[in-house]
Amino acid sequence: MLLDVKNVSVRFASGHGVQAVENVSLTVNKKEKVCIVGETGSGKSILLLAILHLLPENAIVTGEAFFEGEDMIRMKRRQLDKIRGTRISYVPQGSGNGLNPLLTVGFQVAEPMIEHQKIGKKEAIAEAVKLMKRFHIGDEEEVAAQYPFTYSGGMKQRAMIAMGIIAGADMILADEPTKGLDEERIEMVVDAFHSLKDQAVLCVTHDLNFAREISDSISVMYASNQVEYASAKELLEHPLHPYTQDMIAAMPENGLHFSEGFAMAHEDYAEGGCKYAPRCRFCKEKCKETPPMLEVEGHQVRCWLYTGKEGERHASDNGKAL
Amino acid sequence: MHKKIRLNAAATAGLLIILFFLIIAVFAPVIAPYDPKEMIASYLPPSKEHILGTNDVGQDIFSEMVYGTRVSLYIGIFAAFIVTGVGTVLALVSGYFGGLADKIITAITNIAMAVPSLPLTVLLIAYLNPGKWSLIIAISITAWTGTARILRARVMQLKELPFIKIEKTMGVHPAVILFKHILPNIKDIILTRGAMAISGAMMTEAGLSFLGLGEFGEKSWGSVLHYAFFRNSIMKKQYWWYVPPIVCICVCVLGFMLIGYYGKIKKGGE
Amino acid sequence: MTRHIAQKIATAFVTIFVIITISFFLVHIMPGDPVIHLVGQEEYYYLLDNDPETLNKLIARYGLDDSLPVQYGKYLKNIVTMDFGPSYTNQKPVVSNVLKACKWTLFLSIPTWIIGGLLGALLGVIAGWKPGKLFDKIMTPILLIVNTIPSNCFCLILLIFLAYRMKLFPINGMVSPGVEGMARVQSILQHMFLPLIIMILYRTSGDFMLMKSAVSQVRSEEYIMTAESKGLPSRKVLFRHVMKNAMVPYATSFCMQFGGILSGSMIIEVVFGWKGMGTILYNAVSNRDFPTAQFCFLLSAALVVFANLISDIVNAAIDPRIREEGIQDA
Numbered sequence: 034m035l036l037d038v039k040n041v042s043v044r045f046a047s048g049h050g051v052q053a054v055e056n057v058s059l060t061v062n063k064k065e066k067v068c069i070v071g072e073t074g075s076g077k078s079i080l081l082l083a084i085l086h087l088l089p090e091n092a093i094v095t096g097e098a099f100f101e102g103e104d105m106i107r108m109k110r111r112q113l114d115k116i117r118g119t120r121i122s123y124v125p126q127g128s129g130n131g132l133n134p135l136l137t138v139g140f141q142v143a144e145p146m147i148e149h150q151k152i153g154k155k156e157a158i159a160e161a162v163k164l165m166k167r168f169h170i171g172d173e174e175e176v177a178a179q180y181p182f183t184y185s186g187g188m189k190q191r192a193m194i195a196m197g198i199i200a201g202a203d204m205i206l207a208d209e210p211t212k213g214l215d216e217e218r219i220e221m222v223v224d225a226f227h228s229l230k231d232q233a234v235l236c237v238t239h240d241l242n243f244a245r246e247i248s249d250s251i252s253v254m255y256a257s258n259q260v261e262y263a264s265a266k267e268l269l270e271h272p273l274h275p276y277t278q279d280m281i282a283a284m285p286e287n288g289l290h291f292s293e294g295f296a297m298a299h300e301d302y303a304e305g306g307c308k309y310a311p312r313c314r315f316c317k318e319k320c321k322e323t324p325p326m327l328e329v330e331g332h333q334v335r336c337w338l339y340t341g342k343e344g345e346r347h348a349s350d351n352g353k354a355l
Numbered sequence: 356m357h358k359k360i361r362l363n364a365a366a367t368a369g370l371l372i373i374l375f376f377l378i379i380a381v382f383a384p385v386i387a388p389y390d391p392k393e394m395i396a397s398y399l400p401p402s403k404e405h406i407l408g409t410n411d412v413g414q415d416i417f418s419e420m421v422y423g424t425r426v427s428l429y430i431g432i433f434a435a436f437i438v439t440g441v442g443t444v445l446a447l448v449s450g451y452f453g454g455l456a457d458k459i460i461t462a463i464t465n466i467a468m469a470v471p472s473l474p475l476t477v478l479l480i481a482y483l484n485p486g487k488w489s490l491i492i493a494i495s496i497t498a499w500t501g502t503a504r505i506l507r508a509r510v511m512q513l514k515e516l517p518f519i520k521i522e523k524t525m526g527v528h529p530a531v532i533l534f535k536h537i538l539p540n541i542k543d544i545i546l547t548r549g550a551m552a553i554s555g556a557m558m559t560e561a562g563l564s565f566l567g568l569g570e571f572g573e574k575s576w577g578s579v580l581h582y583a584f585f586r587n588s589i590m591k592k593q594y595w596w597y598v599p600p601i602v603c604i605c606v607c608v609l610g611f612m613l614i615g616y617y618g619k620i621k622k623g624g625e
Numbered sequence: 626m627t628r629h630i631a632q633k634i635a636t637a638f639v640t641i642f643v644i645i646t647i648s649f650f651l652v653h654i655m656p657g658d659p660v661i662h663l664v665g666q667e668e669y670y671y672l673l674d675n676d677p678e679t680l681n682k683l684i685a686r687y688g689l690d691d692s693l694p695v696q697y698g699k700y701l702k703n704i705v706t707m708d709f710g711p712s713y714t715n716q717k718p719v720v721s722n723v724l725k726a727c728k729w730t731l732f733l734s735i736p737t738w739i740i741g742g743l744l745g746a747l748l749g750v751i752a753g754w755k756p757g758k759l760f761d762k763i764m765t766p767i768l769l770i771v772n773t774i775p776s777n778c779f780c781l782i783l784l785i786f787l788a789y790r791m792k793l794f795p796i797n798g799m800v801s802p803g804v805e806g807m808a809r810v811q812s813i814l815q816h817m818f819l820p821l822i823i824m825i826l827y828r829t830s831g832d833f834m835l836m837k838s839a840v841s842q843v844r845s846e847e848y849i850m851t852a853e854s855k856g857l858p859s860r861k862v863l864f865r866h867v868m869k870n871a872m873v874p875y876a877t878s879f880c881m882q883f884g885g886i887l888s889g890s891m892i893i894e895v896v897f898g899w900k901g902m903g904t905i906l907y908n909a910v911s912n913r914d915f916p917t918a919q920f921c922f923l924l925s926a927a928l929v930v931f932a933n934l935i936s937d938i939v940n941a942a943i944d945p946r947i948r949e950e951g952i953q954d955a
Binding site for chain 2: 636640643644648651652662666769770772773774775776777778781782784785789884885887888889891892895896906907910911913915918919921922925926928929930933
């Protein structure tokens with residue numbers, strides 16, 4: 034097991050104290066590709082940043098995230114600096130502002146290598162150019178000497194994937210790599226992920242198709258909770274949680290069957306209870322209580338529908354009531 | 356956007372300070388024991404009759420200060436009103452409509468920013484007939500640029516918001532969009548900029564009046580300080596003459612600044 | 626890049642021209658006879674009633690009897706040849722009068738510009754890098770209050786305590802009379818200490834606020850998160866990523882402040898009897914010495930425009946977006 038996330042919760046101390054992530058657990062093995070799927074605001078990106086210690090100071094993170102046996106949540110800055118970028122690295126959103134506008138892309142891609150492998154700037158940039166060619170960002174060296182504002186979102190995304198693996202990381206944490214990209218560019222990002230044969234990937238996305246393309250396992254998050262977690266094939270073909278079912282039914286190729294209602298804003302959630310209950314077809318009295326994480330047919334699923342069924346077993350320590 | 360601006364301690368303190376001075380300004384005739392222009396006897400030290408003594412021509416300094424509150428606030432508030440109003444209107448027009456109007460307004464803003472403000476203000480005062488409104492115009496003439504720039508950037512962001520774009524394509528009249536959607540969204544910036552503009556205008560007024568370039572028909576705090584300084588009250592240790600205007604100017608300017616600065620911070624944090 | 630700068634230079638020339646033109650018409654669009662401003666209202670009405678001959682002579686002397694375009698042409702010619710005629714007060718050429726005073730202003734404003742600018746930036750970076758920490762909590766209110774004290778009040782407060790009460794510094798003027806050599810230098814330093822300290826404090830507090838907000842804004846950008854995620858130590862994140870971006874607004878403002886080095890210290894100069902550009906302008910306006918006032922105004926405006934131009938060039942040098950595409954406000 035490369036990364037073992039156990040009961041990670043994130044709370045923001047400002048204002049009313051927003052609970053952004055609640056008791057999420059998942060594991061990533063060597064070379065395994067895992068996607069966390071969920072709507073905007075479900076807390077999936079925050080989970081990623083919490084693992085990497087990239088959240089602002091007002092975030093309170095609890096739980097454990099073991100990377101090669103060491104708990105990153107409790108790690109000190111000096112220790113973090115030794116593994117971030119070279120063993121576990123972060124790939125920001127390409128459509129966002131993840132690259133420094135005043136430095137060349139080539140330098141920024143090479144930066145983890147310069148920092149961790151103590152090699153010269155020139156050689157590192159040469160290495161960056163090689164990688165960038167591999168990801169089809171451009172064939173000429175000049176592309177690396179350009180500044181981020183000349184890049185398209187897709188180019189930035191691929192450059193940042195190169196940045197993630199340049200210093201030899203075994204584990205990539207990627208944030209919404211397809212957001213804001215058109216079909217053609219998504220295709221190129223998919224190719225880039227496919228070429229990451231040796232790295233494990235934990236990728237956050239709202240795009241089920243993309244998740245289907247790249248992942249071995251999928252975890253579904255809804256309103257700061259993990260609702261289902263299974264192998265990609267299982268989850269997409271036999272979704273158990275009503276939310277997962279609704280989400281799959283709403284995909285264009287399945288006929289855009291939307292479930293009614295909206296995901297609520299954080300402050301509107303009642304304390305406890307299933308967060309999906311207000312929109313759920315199967316909602317019943319029991320759903321006012323928080324459902325435990327159950328292990329059913331090889332899935333982990335957080336739903337009262339599956340209690341008392343054959344094969345039910347409380348999943349390892351994940352099901353503690355909150 | 357319908358949330359109230361929650362005030363923190365600093366902004367509350369600012370508000371109390373301003374309220375205090377506003378009450379004095381409004382009730383000046385009740386509070387002041389004498390007519391500030393009435394000449395009684397020169398250079399009296401503080402006493403029961405004249406708690407801050409009298410000045411070189413025998414006017415009661417306390418009464419001068421009380422009426423000075425009116426003049427200082429009047430100039431500060433009206434100058435800020437012009438500054439903020441002009442800045443807002445220009446920002447709305449150039450930010451929302453863009454195109455030629457934006458080009459022209461941006462060019463005017465850039466030129467106004469290139470004019471050294473204090474020399475121009477001083478020059479204008481020399482040309483204009485003395486009076487409160489000359490001061491107000493001279494103070495406001497270059498001070499609106501900052502507000503205009505900040506608001507323009509904000510308006511340009513806002514007009515790209517989906518719901519505003521939709522209303523635009525639906526053919527809703529620009530005036531309706533501007534008043535219903537854009538203005539409510541920038542009103543917090545306008546208010547904090549307005550508070551800062553008042554403190555800025557009062558500072559400029561205090562400086563100009565202190566130099567003797569202000570309004571002397573009715574004395575502001577700055578004018579009182581002008582006479583105190585140029586009639587050597589510091590040498591003569593007549594602290595009752597020079598201390599009150601310094602304190603009033605500093606405290607009042609600080610009051611407006613606290614609201615402008617900390618009112619904004621609070622908003623940004625949420 | 627070249628095109629961008631050429632465009633900026635052209636804009637600067639247009640701006641100067643517009644300011645020159647405005648300052649000419651300022652006199653002529655004001656209500657009443659321009660001569661009123663020359664001699665003052667009371668004098669004007671006195672002359673009008675009792676001595677119209679003198680009034681006409683004055684009008685002829687200042688060329689006010691020409692048609693407006695002719696006057697404008699003469700005015701432009703005078704500016705190009707830097708001939709503003711004699712000062713009304715001491716009859717010496719305006720230009721040399723003012724330039725002599727500028728020297729004294731620069732004694733105060735250049736050290737202010739450099740020391741205040743660097744100090745403010747340094748303190749601002751520290752406060753902005755760790756907002757809400759002790760340093761920020763102490764420095765921000767102090768410098769905010771410094772920034773709110775009107776300069777005349779600030780001058781008087783220091784004068785009262787340090788000069789009048791404690792007699793640490795001279796009260797007024799630039800140099801004690803009758804001293805020569807090193808003693809003269811020492812005397813000048815003593816005289817300039819108080820005004821200089823006040824000016825530096827103001828500059829520091831202004832630049833502190835600017836740098837603090839720039840740093841704390843950049844700090845929350847996504848690319849800073851990226852930099853952290855690469856395992857860079859804080860020091861490198863700060864210098865390589867945060868500072869570089871925070872320098873853009875700071876450098877702009879630092880260059881633009883250069884434009885204020887002649888005109889920014891008027892009140893302080895007058896209070897301390899420092900015979901610089903500010904005092905000259907103040908005296909000129911008080912004595913209706915319009916050629917002097919106008920030249921002071923144009924000179925400081927030219928400097929502001931020049932400084933803005935420099936700031937544009939510096940900006941383009943730092944920011945590739947402006948350099949390569951001419952994108953502003955990026």
